[in-house]
Amino acid sequence: MQTGSEGAANGRRSFLGKITLGAFAAAFLGQGWTYLRALVPNIKYEPPKKFKVGSPVEFAEGINFIESKGLFIIREGSQYSSISAKCTHLGCTVKYAPLQHAQTVKVGGREITEKYEFHCPCHGSKFRQNGMPYSGPAPSSLPWHKLEIAPEDGQLVVDISTSVDSDFRITI
Ligand code: FES
Structure with missing residues (x-):
């Protein structure tokens, strides 16, 4: 059986866990985007001269x-x-x-x-x-x-x- 303070601690832990997971996900997506963007050459297409x-x-x-x-x-x-x-x-x-x-x-x-x-x-x-x-x-x-x-x-x-x-x- 959980006491009131244990329940509050579990809630805080769960909340902090979600924030951490979100930060990891954001960092992962950011890295992924940077990696994919690096595969596309930085070329400026100009009309022929x-x-x-x-x-x-x-x-x-x-x-x-x-x-x-x-x-x-x-x-x-x-x-x-x-x-x-x-x-x-x-x-x-x-x-x-x-x-x-x-x-x-x-x-x-x-x-x-x-x-x-x-x-x-x-x-x-x-x-x-x-x-x-x-x-x-x-x-x-x-x-x-x-x-x-x-x-x-x-x-x-x-x-x-x-x-x-x-x-x-x-x-x-
Ligand atoms: S663009 Fe200014 S004088 Fe032609």
């Missing part, structure tokens, strides 16, 4: 905007080039801004004749035809991308990991 954008003949003469890739493909006859549409200020997409009349401007010590520019709608940065900023907060030029032809199917390949000079052209 080199991709096909289509057959050269699919591009119209002049400026072609590829929204899904955030870049322009420029076709001048048989010559192709590509410039980023991502503003170098905070990354908004710049807009192609044709000029009413071609104008000659001095850029970086040399004269270029431009027929269009790129304007950023977010904070008003303006870029020359060669991508150099001349107004607004953009700190640097829009990068030009390397272009190649895929040997297997003749598609135009843009390599956004490789910046090239604004004079870079691929002739097809």
